[in-house]
Amino acid sequence: MNLLPVTYLASYVLSLLGNSIAGIALPLIVLQTTGSALGAGSVAAATAIPAVLAGLFMGVVIDRINRRTSSVITDLISAAAIAALPLVDMISGLTLGWFILFGVIGSLGDVPGMTAREALLPAIVRHGGISAERLMGVRESLGAVALLIGPAAAGTLIVVFDGSTVLWxxxxxSLLAALITMLIPRRVGAITQDDGTPAERSTDTGWSQLRAGWRALFRSRFLVAVTMVSLVSVLVLAALQGLVLPVYFTQVQEPGLLGFVLSALALGMLVGGGVYAAFGSRGPRRAWFVIGLSGTTLGIGIIALLASPWVVLAGAFVVGLASGLFGSLMGVLMIERIPESMRGRIMGTQNAMMTAAPPIGIVLAAVATEYLSVNAAAAMLLVVWGGAFVFSLFSRSLRKLDPELRGGTQVDGEQ
Known part of the structure; x- marks a missing residue:
């Protein structure tokens, strides 16, 4: 039995679980330590820009060194930045400055770490004896499990342990994720050409390589279209989860149900990813694409009605189910369509943009809620996603998604 996919997925789940726990626990610890909501917001704001810049520029490094190595290093950076906080707390006590400092350091590992792990995917498929459809479907499902467990674990740990002790x-x-990644043979992480042969070491400057990656991204009609749709999806969902739904559940005096939205979303993703892992290699990809898009639109439409808390939860499940299908398919297409030697730069740029999108969506929804109403904000987000839905259905670059066969050899679709 080939254990390479199992090793990769175990590392992925541990890293995602750690981020999920930290995403809930860290703001609470900042609030407990500083007693200031503004302090918690300051930490988030201070780490956002370095995270975006790291995603943009660290892609060059990921395309220059062994990708297993870059994945290990980024996880170790994340582990060290988090572990430093309880250590400082033991020695001198934490202040807002310490949270910001180690938040910035940790952000240098987060987005590049995500990029490095995604850059490994084609090699895992190539060496692991697993189809891209099954790998991506299982990854989506396991990611949903981590999202289900993480917030609950964070809440439990905050109750059981005092203050920053949770951060250990x-x-x-993150440390365990790095150690498990080291079990992946080094040759699997080697930089290769699209055909799997070793890539020649580039003599270009880092800036030249970065520009080459950007040209490859923005000259590909397919990659531009997928990036645009993904950006709108992240923006809309972040605005719904981060502002519209908290306001709505507060207005209907059911704030305790807000946490169940994430659970419903994750449960849907678990089912959707599992379905794609089992059946994703069957049938035309265009059909999976349309089903995923339509399901997402239906789910967002149900949520945007804000008819009742239970209707909102049903909509969240539908969105998660469709996202499990759509996200898995997009992962397969990214494996096939992004040039192997440029994966770090292209995916680093994409991930940096995805990191910047949520605050923009939340601000837009906040303005609409403040000057109109929460229902108007939800309707606005539905219209924004509706535009992306129509664009995706009729975009020429997103019509042919199945690989073509030429002379008995599978090749990627048109870029």
């Missing part, structure tokens, strides 16, 4: 747990998950 999140640091341990």
């Amino acid at each position: 747990i999140t640091a341990a998950t």
Whole structure:
């Protein structure tokens, strides 16, 4: 039995679980330590820009060194940045400055770490004896499990342990993810050409390589279209989860149900990813694409009605189910369509843009809610996604998604 996919997925889940726990626990610890909501917001704001810049520029490094190595290093950076906080707390006590400092350091590992792990995917498929459809479907499902467990674990740990002690747990998950990644043979992480042969070491400057990656991204009609749709999806969902739904559940005096939205979303993703892992290689990809898009539109439409808390939860499940299908398919297409030697730069740029999108969506929804109403904000987000839905259905670059066969050899679709 080939254990390479199992090793990769175990590392992925541990890293995601650590981030999920930290995403809930860290703001609470900042609030407990500083007593200031503004302090928690300051930490988030201070780490956002370095995270975006790291995603943009660290892609060059990921395309220059062994990708297993870059994945290990980024997880170790994340582990060290988190572990430093309880250590400082033991020695001198934490202040807002310490949270910001190590938040910035940790952000240098987060987005590049995501990029490095995604850059490994084609090699895992090539060496692991697993189809891209099954790998991506299982990854989506396991990611949903981590999203289900993470917030609950964070809440439990905050109750059981005092203050920053919880962060030792999140640091341990990142460290363990790095150690498991080291079990992947080094040759699997080697930089290769699209045909799997070793790539020649580039003599270009880092800036030249970065520009080459950007040209490859923005000259591909397919990659531009997928990036645009993904950006709108992240923006809309972040605005719904981060502002519209908290306001709505507060207005209907059911704030306790807000956490169940994430659970419903994750449960849907678990089912959707599992379905794609089992059946994704069957049938035309265009059909999976349309089903995923239509399901997402239906789910967002149900949520945007804000008819009742239970209707909102049903909509969240539908969105998660469709996202499990759509996200898995997009992962397969990214494996096939992004040039192997440029994966770090292209996916780093994409991930940096995805990191910047949520705050923009939340601000837009906040303005609409403040000057109109929460229902108007939900309707606005539905219209924004509706535009992306129509664009995706009729975009020429997103019509042919199945690989073509030429002379008995499978090749990628048109870029």
